[in-house]
Amino acid sequence: MTARGKAITVAAAIVLALLAGCSNRIAPHDEDLARGLAELQSSNTRFFDELRQSAGTQFGAWEYHANWYEETRAAIGTLRGQAAAYGAGNAPTVEALDLLKKSIDQLEEVHTAGLSAGEIPVLHTLFDSQLRMLIELEAAKKRNVPKEVKPAEVTP
Amino acid sequence: MTAPNDVVLDIQQLGTAMIEAARKAIAGRAVQKAVVETELRRLAGALADTSALLVRGEIDRQRAERMVRIYRLTVSSVLRSVEGLTLLAADDALAAAMRVAGNSINRITRFKLIPDKEKP
Secondary structure (H helix, E strand, O other): OOHHHHHHHHHHHHHHHHHHHHOOOOOOOOHHHHHHHHHHHHHHHHHHHHHHHHOOOHHHOHHHOHHHHHHHHHHHHHHHHHHHOOHHHHHHHHHHHHHHHHHHHHHHHHHHOOOOOOHHHHHHHHHHHHHHHHHHHHHHHHHOOOOOOOOOOOOO | OOOOOOOOOOHHHHHHHHHHHHHHHHHOOHHHHHHHHHHHHHHHHHHHHHHHHHHOOOOOHHHHHHHHHHHHHHHHHHHHHHHHHHHHHHHHHHHHHHHHHHHHHHHHHOOOOOOOOOOO
């Protein structure tokens, strides 16, 4: 091998070694987080089904569903804490959960003024999409599970 | 560092092998690409439905703006998840390329400069 060839080899090796350090920028799969997201999606589906059935009646009013908003915010907060325990590797999940919570806040504001039958399926699609993608992301992490990474303790 | 004379690194061949390995790794994420496309189509439909509600007079302009605000938050959230999926695909591609490169580079450096990575 010529001197130039050796230099290229060394340079390539250094670049590859540096790239290796950049690998695994995403947190590992967390079964509890996946389960929590699935439960949140079920709760979301039940909520919109109830709204659809009670549209136009007093049972569709915000007052009858105020607890759901509180419980949902609390559930998102727990999941966020769990995701954040992995640090920067879970930034996409944490940010998506933050945006989901903001969406819930906006939904509640809209709901206090009353929801029409036509709005309910549209809103259901929006929240279902957010949760489906979060679930998809968590499921995709199953392929990248570095055994040495463990989450920090989460204080409720 | 002195490379043994009998070890010759074909950079072009190595590059091709790395690209091929990365390509195969990304191809394994094709299902996720389909999921993302489906989700973005659903969201486009939701926006069209909101416009239809406004046109039909079922909601007023102010209400439509509130709906669009939730829509924007939704798209941002979905795109964060897509970002995570993209990073996973990039990690897979990098890990696959590194495995191929490690075989050749480690032989020349005579130590594990590129460590073995877990198979995703």
